[in-house]
Amino acid sequence: MDLDTIREVTVARGRADLAGLGGATGVLAGGTFLFSEPQPQLVRLIDITALGWPACTITTEGLEIAATCTLAQFAAAAPGRELGGGARWRRWRGTALFAQACRALVASHKIWHSATVGGNVCLALPAGAVLAALVALDGVALVWAAGGGDRRIPLREFVIGPGLTVLRQGEVLRSIAIPERALLARTAFRKIALAPLGRSGAVVMGRRESGDRCVLTLTAATTRPVVLDFQLVPDDRAVAAALDEVDPALWFDDPHGAPDWRRHVTGLLAAEVAAELRAEPGGQP
Missing domain, CATH: 3.30.390.50 (CO dehydrogenase flavoprotein, C-terminal domain)
Known part of the structure; x- marks a missing residue:
């Protein structure tokens, strides 16, 4: 649906472009929930999809999943399908939860290709199965704090109630790290x-x-x-x-x-x- 209160959309190219988030300024990524109902409190959106975050990145500790990773990319991140990574990636049996979590959502093919992992986590709905899969694998959220600096928050502590998270005004979820022992x-x-x-x-x-x-x-x-x-x-x-x-x-x-x-x-x-x-x-x- 149209959001007739929005007066400005800013495309973020770097972290400095996220200034002003909070209050009447919201984050736009997939937008599948944002545009599903009126958002009268918002007058400005900051689009984070141009920040260029890789959907999934193999690290020395395990796997990092960007907040802008779509459900389709998340579901496809199974051994041998997405990242390569050789024998190490093929041993990561825990990735089976990715596609199972996405299928647990009531979502169309179109939604799968636009909705994001970060949106599912930050929306904090009880039925947020992608959030649950990341919690089940001991995920840790990397949060960009307002004004600079980072916070790392275990996902099991990230949601405190339906639609409620520990995010502070102006903060942005950057990614979720999953340790190799869980994978x-x-x-x-x-x-x-x-x-x-x-x-x-x-x-x-x-x-x-x-x-x-x-x-x-x-x-x-x-x-x-x-x-x-x-x-x-x-x-x-x-x-x-x-x-x-x-x-x-x-x-x-x-x-x-x-x-x-x-x-x-x-x-x-x-x-x-x-x-x-x-x-x-x-x-x-």
Whole structure:
């Protein structure tokens, strides 16, 4: 839709062009949410897509994903498809969550090629599955602070509620770094919705590292991503006990699912994810 309050669009070519962000000035990247509903508080947009950030970059520590990486680029970043990187990249089994997360979103082909990873993270919606995948892989956000300087924030601490993040006025999400130990991990994914093509009611992602440390990440059913850490892959009893410790106020309530239903199905999905991670590849638990 048209945003009839916008009086100026600035195309950022460098970090200095981001001055003035906040208040009546917003960030434009993919714009798929921005242009989906009125934004009466905005009169100016700063387009960050011309900053030239590579979608995905292999680093010495793992993988860096730019905030402007589109969902299509993110989903395609699987071993042998996007970056090359030789044997090291091919071992990164955790990238399987990328495409699974994108498919969990209710989005058209057109949206996939314009919506961005950074937009999904900063929108901070409970059903933000791309956000959840990055949390599940221990992602760390690199934030450009207003006036210069950087902040690094673990993504599990980035969202504090529906549509609410720890970003301060004038700050911009630059990228998300994923450590190699998480990329090397085995993963499992489960999703449920009230309708076959409906918005996710509950999503559970699991990660099992080489030392058998296990992490389950809950989203869609909760107001923000919830991370459950285990020293070993949990059995059903341990999963149930961990879910009992989740603050009841975190279970989300909207037309896509009642809190009690979300809590129940999350328990079922979490048990399935843990069982898959307990099993040896191609074998039994």
